[in-house]
Amino acid sequence: MRPTREAARELDAADPLARFREEFALPPGVIYLNANSLGPLPAAVPxxxxxxxxxxxxxxxxxxxxxxxxxxxxxxxxxxxxxxxxxxxxxxxxxxxxxxxxxxxxxxxxxxxxxxxxxxxxxxxxxxxxxxxxxxxxxxxxxxxxxxxxxxxxxxxxxxxxxxxxxxxxxxxxxxxxxxxxxxxxxxxxxxxxxxxxxxxxxxxxxxxxxxxxxxxxxxxxxxxxxxxxxxxxxxxxxxxxxxxxxxxxxxxxxxxxxxxxxxxxxxxxxxxxxxxxxxxxxxxxxxxxxxxxxxRAGIDAVHAKSSRLGTFFLACADALLDGLGFTPITPHDPSRRGGQITLRHAEAYPVMAASKERGVIGDVRPPELLRFGLGALHLSHTDVFDAVETLREVAAGGAYREARFQPRGVVT
Structure with a gap:
């Protein structure tokens, strides 16, 4: 399947875990790809x-x-x-x-x-x-x-x-x-x-x-x-x-x-x-x-299966949309060899992430060059993944990261 927004929507329509998105209190306009640092707020917790x-x-x-x-x-x-x-x-x-x-x-x-x-x-x-x-x-x-x-x-x-x-x-x-x-x-x-x-x-x-x-x-x-x-x-x-x-x-x-x-x-x-x-x-x-x-309620096997699908789709999007823009995937493409995140290498990782966050796509950075994206299966969709990678393309292709405000210190794990 060619990685497009339409393809993402088809995958989302068949997603058995899509209903769980309602159980998280995510701010509007945010694509949250940082559950590998801090999971989003479950709606039942407050x-x-x-x-x-x-x-x-x-x-x-x-x-x-x-x-x-x-x-x-x-x-x-x-x-x-x-x-x-x-x-x-x-x-x-x-x-x-x-x-x-x-x-x-x-x-x-x-x-x-x-x-x-x-x-x-x-x-x-x-x-x-x-x-x-x-x-x-x-x-x-x-x-x-x-x-x-x-x-x-x-x-x-x-x-x-x-x-x-x-x-x-x-x-x-x-x-x-x-x-x-x-x-x-x-x-x-x-x-x-x-x-x-x-x-x-x-x-x-x-x-x-x-x-x-x-x-x-x-x-x-x-x-x-x-x-x-x-x-x-x-x-x-x-x-x-x-x-x-x-x-x-x-x-x-x-x-x-x-x-x-x-x-x-x-x-x-x-x-x-x-x-x-x-x-x-x-x-x-x-x-x-x-x-x-x-x-x-979702079950860890179902969560893992969706996280794997999201990761495979993310890497397909990265291969198609980020080619020639300085990004290198370092997470294995084989789903059996990866956990719940995708990591890309980029020489300007900090400003690229800062510019992405300004556009509502939240991941994190590990110095000096690693961009990490956590794939929380219960709150993320394939459309989120496509839009996040598209944002990275826009940031890198347009040079927006050169003007981004960023602070490398104090980044959480």
Whole structure:
């Protein structure tokens, strides 16, 4: 099919997920291609937050811990996220920041392999992941070896005698390339190590099979494709087979076996409950709970199928409309090898994006030359994709980006 606006409309007319667009509060005149940084506002969230603030907190005060079950919210929401990443109940908990969860998961994983001193990670990992890996290594006397994601399997075999953990992201945050989760996990296990996955750019857009693929631990944020909102709490998945031995370095009273006994010595709760730490950010956590509903109703397989169709159409549009204008797609054309975003390289990435935003097309930039476009399947249409690429063509062909106002600092992840 030739990529035209008419072709886009035909695809939209056959889209089984088109009705979900109404469930997001998007500003008029905006084509939002940045769900890989921050998902758009689900329409149900403001009402849910109003109820939490006015009725639960405002009227019930501390009684809401029991009457509205605030106490179990992290476990309840964790199970719902777990279902979206292929995890059976009782293995996922929501709360804390992504950085805290990465630190806890990586240190906990290393402690499950005492005597082994090597952490193997992706050299192209998101910076926070690399910072945390090096911090955990300093504290526990480990060594971090960073290699390209394509070399993780071979590197796991090289370090097999001393390998404790393989720590990688399911999707490359810059290029949108999807890595081989089951294959790399199997390579870690063959070397006697554990596999820890960062699912930030995968959960909610790519079908993850945490249990089926044998993942040991996983961490993810919730403000991207899960739609939890800015700063919404992260989650930790730990396979049930590790629960009894899981020794997490950051512990708090919520993770105690008898939290209200106020005992001076820490006794971890059974199961994934031991991964709770302190009082969670209830407003954000309950906003996230409301945000998950559209994704759950649509189903992750259907979401992934549409995201793949949007990505294929985006690349076809780019090939047809942007030829000769300095754009180079770096995301794989093969849908089985990509997550939920398309990345283009352009020498003037910042001003090109700034000029596009001035015209209502919102993506983001990773320095120095990468333009990223997140394909949120529940709120985007093929017509949006065509119009976005057409806007890029107009910006580049007309030289409008040379006059665009832009500020490279402070761009969110």
């Amino acid at each position: 009402g849910a937050l109003d109820d939490v603030a006015r009725r639960q907190w405002g009227e019930r005060l501390t009684r809401a811990w029991n009457e509205d079950d605030w106490w179990h919210a992290g476990l309840r929401v964790g199970d719902r996220i777990g279902a979206l990443i292929g995890a059976a109940p009782g293995q996922t908990v929501a709360g804390e920041s992504t950085s805290v969860q990465i630190f806890n998961a990586l240190a906990g994983a290393a402690r499950l392999r005492p005597g082994r001193r090597v952490v193997l990670t992706d050299a192209g990992h998101f910076p926070t992941d690399l910072y945390q890996a090096k911090s955990v290594a300093r504290l526990l006397g480990l060594t971090v070896h960073a290699v390209p994601a394509t070399e993780l399997t071979a590197a796991a075999d090289r370090h097999r005698r001393d390998l404790a953990v393989v720590f990688a992201a399911a999707v490359d945050y810059r290029t949108g390339e999807l890595w081989d989760i089951p294959g790399i996990t199997a390579a870690a296990h063959e070397a006697g190590a554990l596999a820890l996955w960062d699912l930030c750019h995968a959960a909610g857009v790519v079908p993850v099979r945490a249990d089926a693929d044998g993942i040991d631990l996983a961490v993810g944020c919730t403000y991207k494709y899960l739609g939890g909102g800015p700063g919404s709490p992260a989650y930790l998945y730990a396979a049930a087979r590790h629960h009894d031995a899981l020794d997490l370095p950051l512990t708090g009273w919520h993770g105690h076996a008898r939290p209200f006994a106020m005992e001076p010595a820490y006794d971890p709760a059974p199961g994934i409950g031991r991964a709770r730490i302190g009082t969670p950010p209830l407003l954000s956590l309950l906003a996230l709970e409301a945000a998950l509903a559209p994704l759950e």
